Amino acid sequence: MTAIIYLLMCLLYFICVGLDIAMFFLQIRLVMLWRNVNWLIPFDNAGKSLVNTVTAKVSQFLKTQNPLSERGKLITALAAFAIARIILGTILKTT
Numbered sequence: 001m002t003a004i005i006y007l008l009m010c011l012l013y014f015i016c017v018g019l020d021i022a023m024f025f026l027q028i029r030l031v032m033l034w035r036n037v038n039w040l041i042p043f044d045n046a047g048k049s050l051v052n053t054v055t056a057k058v059s060q061f062l063k064t065q066n067p068l069s070e071r072g073k074l075i076t077a078l079a080a081f082a083i084a085r086i087i088l089g090t091i092l093k094t095t
Helices: 002-034 038-046 048-061 070-094
Strands: none
Touching: 002 038, 002 048, 002 070, 038 048, 048 070
């Protein structure tokens, strides 16, 4: 039984790492929308497919009367990922 719990904890940990990586690239894109920072361009290019996929899912998930701007999609996705990360982090700390 203990081995199953440890495997579950490892799985949750890797999900948290994935959320952290996604939040990093979302934040990079938000900064790049605000101001063009030359040394962040390679990071933005590296996470381009991930960020584009996430923002496309946000617009599919949230059907608003006026479509969200790119910045609005990024902020919404970042908030959702942060809440999920907090919840998973709390679960990991309590077990």
